[in-house]
Amino acid sequence: MYSATTLENGIRVVTESMPETRSVSVGIMIDVGPRDEPEGCHGLAHLAEHMMFQGTGSRSARDIALMMDESGGQMGAFTTRDYTCYSATVLDDYTTYALDLMGDILLNSVFPEEALEREKHSILREIDGEADIPSSRAHGALKSHVWGRHPLGRSVAGSPEVVRSMTREDLIYFVHRYYLPDRMIVAAAGNLHHGDFLSQVRDAFWRMMGTGEKTHSPSPSFASGVVVEDVPVSQAYFAIGLDCLPYGDEGRYGVHLLNSIIGGGSSSRLYVRLREERGLVYRIGSEYHAYADGGMLVIEGSTAPEYLIRVLCLVLVELWQLAAGDDPVSEEELWKARMQLRAQHLIASENSSTRMSRLATQAFYFERFLSGEEILSSIDAVGCAELKETAGSGLARALKHVAVSVVGPEGPETFTRQGIEDLLAEFV
Numbered sequence: 001m002y003s004a005t006t007l008e009n010g011i012r013v014v015t016e017s018m019p020e021t022r023s024v025s026v027g028i029m030i031d032v033g034p035r036d037e038p039e040g041c042h043g044l045a046h047l048a049e050h051m052m053f054q055g056t057g058s059r060s061a062r063d064i065a066l067m068m069d070e071s072g073g074q075m076g077a078f079t080t081r082d083y084t085c086y087s088a089t090v091l092d093d094y095t096t097y098a099l100d101l102m103g104d105i106l107l108n109s110v111f112p113e114e115a116l117e118r119e120k121h122s123i124l125r126e127i128d129g130e131a132d133i134p135s136s137r138a139h140g141a142l143k144s145h146v147w148g149r150h151p152l153g154r155s156v157a158g159s160p161e162v163v164r165s166m167t168r169e170d171l172i173y174f175v176h177r178y179y180l181p182d183r184m185i186v187a188a189a190g191n192l193h194h195g196d197f198l199s200q201v202r203d204a205f206w207r208m209m210g211t212g213e214k215t216h217s218p219s220p221s222f223a224s225g226v227v228v229e230d231v232p233v234s235q236a237y238f239a240i241g242l243d244c245l246p247y248g249d250e251g252r253y254g255v256h257l258l259n260s261i262i263g264g265g266s267s268s269r270l271y272v273r274l275r276e277e278r279g280l281v282y283r284i285g286s287e288y289h290a291y292a293d294g295g296m297l298v299i300e301g302s303t304a305p306e307y308l309i310r311v312l313c314l315v316l317v318e319l320w321q322l323a324a325g326d327d328p329v330s331e332e333e334l335w336k337a338r339m340q341l342r343a344q345h346l347i348a349s350e351n352s353s354t355r356m357s358r359l360a361t362q363a364f365y366f367e368r369f370l371s372g373e374e375i376l377s378s379i380d381a382v383g384c385a386e387l388k389e390t391a392g393s394g395l396a397r398a399l400k401h402v403a404v405s406v407v408g409p410e411g412p413e414t415f416t417r418q419g420i421e422d423l424l425a426e427f428v
Helices: 044-051 061-071 092-108 113-131 134-147 160-165 168-178 194-205 252-263 269-276 305-324 331-348 352-365 372-380 384-398 417-427
Strands: 002-006 012-017 023-030 074-079 084-091 184-190 225-230 236-244 281-290 295-303 403-408
Touching: 002 194, 012 194, 012 352, 023 092, 023 352, 044 074, 044 084, 044 113, 044 168, 061 074, 061 084, 061 092, 074 092, 084 092, 084 352, 092 184, 092 194, 113 134, 113 160, 113 168, 134 225, 134 236, 134 295, 134 403, 184 194, 184 352, 225 417, 236 281, 236 305, 236 384, 252 269, 252 281, 252 295, 252 305, 252 331, 252 372, 252 384, 269 281, 269 295, 269 305, 281 305, 295 305, 305 384, 305 403, 305 417, 331 372, 331 384, 403 417
Parallel strands: 012 184, 225 403
Antiparallel strands: 002 012, 023 084, 023 184, 074 084, 236 295, 236 403, 281 295
């Protein structure tokens, strides 16, 4: 059962009771991310997330870690392009314990200078680690090119130069401005009672006051084109981007199903036709990335550099045939895609952490709750005719503005940027 209450200070509290479990997962979602960062401080939201675990006025970083370990629970945090989330999963007996600790770190963190330098160094290593993975570089370059200076085009971690320049004063200003109750959702799922949980949240966050202005970024425009990084690696790593629906669009279920059919597993069209039948790729797949005000369908893979142009051509042919209705989705493909999405949803629903995350995400994007039955019904409601319409309108339109990012050994015997641009021009 879902319950929702807005506290006197503006914090929204949403819960789902799971009496069959012994765990409780708590998430504190804050409406702040890269889109809220001041110019010249890109990566500050991510740094703030790191620094929240580095000590408060009454607890050291080690105290915080020991408290969670001693309870047998887990605590973590992450930053997305739309929000920052702090979470904990504990036994139901430790719900108050977890909320007390989370309230302390969000209200009373002191951001020690020595810890700041250490965490900045850790983030720099994180950035370096991503740069060492060619597939991650291709994906990051694609988003940066497609969305440019819009917040969706920025790396969540920021750039090395900017991270090095951030100060404790930057951090304090950012947290005081954006970590406010009217920007917070406290979500919980597990063996709990909504009224009891409300009292626990009040006790942990009663001192949090203030309101802030909502940040409204303009909707992102989608830039087509080609980005190539000439890197001496054995494979060519590619990412193809297509403009797609934002998170809250009603047509998202059709996109999820198309994504599954196109590249969502080892029986998907691209995997079977490019890897199994032709042996041209080592890996290939697709993902649907959706945000508050934009989205992108990304097809990623790797191949021998000399095969890259051929592989890109075959991918585009597959997509255009689907969009034009020359190779429409069959009933068998649709059934398989539905079963895949249904199974993923149902398996995830057995976990209190996933249920909490789903609850918080729905409150953030929709301000209402979609029951498991409603989600499954929406998946089942998409038929072959609806998918044909989605492919014939949305996919066909997106294919006229394709973006491609490649990391690999560019050259006359492998591939060139001009060669990729010429290929794309043939399909527009």
